[in-house]
Amino acid sequence: MQNTINNSMQQASQNITALPGYSEDVSIWHHMSEALHQSLYRVLTLLIAVLPGILAFFVALLVFATFGVLISWALRRCLSWAKFNVRIAQKSGTDWAPSSSPTEIVARASFWICVLLGLVIGVSAFDTSYATGAPLPISLLPYLIHAVGAALLLIAGVVVARFLARSVLISAVNAQLQYARILSLGVKWLVLVLTAAMVLDHLQVGGNIVELAFGILFGGIVLTLALAVGLGSRDLVSRSLESHVEHSGEQTHIPDEAPTASRQIRHF
Amino acid sequence: MVHREFLLCVPNYPGSHKRPVQPHAEASAAAAASFKSPRMAERLAGVAEPISAANQTEALLWPVNEAVAAGFVTDEVDVGSRAMPQPSDPDINSILALITGSLFADIEAKAALWQRPRRPPLVRRPMVEVDQSDGTADVARMVAVFQLANANLQEIWSLVLPPNSLLALRRCSTLDTAAFRMPDDLWARIVYDFLIAYRLRTINRGHLLGALIPLYLAWVAGHINVMASGTPAERHIEVVAAAFESDKPYLVARWRWPDRFNS
Numbered sequence: 001m002q003n004t005i006n007n008s009m010q011q012a013s014q015n016i017t018a019l020p021g022y023s024e025d026v027s028i029w030h031h032m033s034e035a036l037h038q039s040l041y042r043v044l045t046l047l048i049a050v051l052p053g054i055l056a057f058f059v060a061l062l063v064f065a066t067f068g069v070l071i072s073w074a075l076r077r078c079l080s081w082a083k084f085n086v087r088i089a090q091k092s093g094t095d096w097a098p099s100s101s102p103t104e105i106v107a108r109a110s111f112w113i114c115v116l117l118g119l120v121i122g123v124s125a126f127d128t129s130y131a132t133g134a135p136l137p138i139s140l141l142p143y144l145i146h147a148v149g150a151a152l153l154l155i156a157g158v159v160v161a162r163f164l165a166r167s168v169l170i171s172a173v174n175a176q177l178q179y180a181r182i183l184s185l186g187v188k189w190l191v192l193v194l195t196a197a198m199v200l201d202h203l204q205v206g207g208n209i210v211e212l213a214f215g216i217l218f219g220g221i222v223l224t225l226a227l228a229v230g231l232g233s234r235d236l237v238s239r240s241l242e243s244h245v246e247h248s249g250e251q252t253h254i255p256d257e258a259p260t261a262s263r264q265i266r267h268f
Numbered sequence: 269m270v271h272r273e274f275l276l277c278v279p280n281y282p283g284s285h286k287r288p289v290q291p292h293a294e295a296s297a298a299a300a301a302s303f304k305s306p307r308m309a310e311r312l313a314g315v316a317e318p319i320s321a322a323n324q325t326e327a328l329l330w331p332v333n334e335a336v337a338a339g340f341v342t343d344e345v346d347v348g349s350r351a352m353p354q355p356s357d358p359d360i361n362s363i364l365a366l367i368t369g370s371l372f373a374d375i376e377a378k379a380a381l382w383q384r385p386r387r388p389p390l391v392r393r394p395m396v397e398v399d400q401s402d403g404t405a406d407v408a409r410m411v412a413v414f415q416l417a418n419a420n421l422q423e424i425w426s427l428v429l430p431p432n433s434l435l436a437l438r439r440c441s442t443l444d445t446a447a448f449r450m451p452d453d454l455w456a457r458i459v460y461d462f463l464i465a466y467r468l469r470t471i472n473r474g475h476l477l478g479a480l481i482p483l484y485l486a487w488v489a490g491h492i493n494v495m496a497s498g499t500p501a502e503r504h505i506e507v508v509a510a511a512f513e514s515d516k517p518y519l520v521a522r523w524r525w526p527d528r529f530n531s
Binding site for chain 2: 100163166167169170171173174175176178180181
């Protein structure tokens with residue numbers, strides 16, 4: 001009886017699979033599920049390969065930050081005991097504010113050096129674990145170094161831009177130039193555009209397009225300024241040259257046989 | 269440029285002689301040496317040596333401060349008017365920045381001295397007024413510089429001055445040239461705030477001194493207007509000195525506890 005039931009069920013399944021539409025649907029679904037399983041497996045594998053590196057990065061950063069706190073505390077205590085501020089003040093003849101005293105500067109510098117060291121070691125540990133564990137032979141460390149360099153470049157450019165803008169603003173105001181603020185903004189944006197071009201070039205983003213665009217923009221600005229200065233100071237230059245010629249003419253001895261008719265020197 | 273020269277004298281030492289002193293390292297040492305006062309000469313020479321060795325050409329006002337710091341008796345005696353030769357490059361901005369920088373640096377170096385309680389000032393002899401040049405032509409230019417700075421340097425001034433000082437400056441900028449005057453207590457407060465910013469290095473020191481120039485020109489414009497109204501110049505200067513003296517506790521408090529005012 002049971003054999004009869006089994007035989008009838010097998011015959012029924014054979015009859016179903018023998019139908020062409022049904023077999024294609026099952027095979028498509030099977031392939032799709034297999035593909036999804038494989039991709040999920042690859043993602044999980046990659047994640048498992050990267051996680052130790054990320055963990056190592058944070059552990060290194062945390063450990064060195066803790067070292068930095070301890071070292072800065074120890075330095076602060078030692079330098080305060082040795083009266084470092086007083087010695088420096090006596091030597092330099094200046095009085096220091098409490099927040100910017102030499103002891104405080106040394107302590108903060110030591111802390112941030114430790115943090116930076118932890119960052120470097122953490123990135124190298126992450127890069128090592130990532131490169132060995134991942135199937136792709138791509139190293140993240142060089143790009144991270146470029147990114148850090150680009151960030152430093154950006155910070156330096158912003159600082160320089162703000163300093164130059166402030167210098168130009170104060171000088172222009174003291175020189176009673178009505179367009180002082182416009183001049184200051186122009187200088188600031190010139191430096192920022194230069195900085196942005198350098199950062200993009202450092203990150204190797206955009207390629208020749210960035211270089212060409214920056215060259216055209218900067219060259220156009222410089223040409224405009226040169227034309228403005230040249231055309232605007234034309235009268236001033238001619239007056240200065242004429243006064244120079246007159247002055248040199250007074251110093252040289254003109255012979256008596258020179259004609260009495262004066263000759264007007266024209267430079268433009 | 270007409271000015272009155274002052275003397276350093278050491279009346280307690282026999283044979284002391286009065287000579288004008290020029291604010292220069294070598295000249296002051298030589299002038300002091302011409303005094304019959306070896307103590308003063310040695311003191312000034314000792315102070316001048318590290319200044320010259322460090323090539324600090326911006327140190328100009330230290331002889332008078334050094335005499336006061338050393339406890340020598342100083343007095344001001346009128347020796348008459350004298351026309352000084354003009355500098356080769358009469359750039360008022362660079363001259364003001366140089367003198368202000370020298371003054372601020374010397375104040376910072378002698379902070380331990382001026383924060384002590386002081387003896388009451390000596391009775392000053394009445395001074396002979398010197399004929400001042402007619403500065404009415406410059407007042408309009410000075411006021412214009414101040415108004416331009418008030419429109420453009422608010423961001424920089426706000427890093428140094430408190431809001432009430434900025435508001436007072438905005439009120440001053442609305443005054444016309446003939447009635448322009450900067451209140452004496454406001455000027456004293458501005459100088460003290462800039463001195464604190466110089467010490468704390470709130471902004472670059474060159475920028476700080478440059479931002480002070482329009483404010484100084486505004487005070488000078490007000491001073492000229494005060495003289496034009498009939499008030500003697502020396503009397504107005506005494507009033508300004510009294511304003512500085514009365515506001516000194518503010519300077520001492522901010523010097524000793526700078527973070528308290530920033531919290």
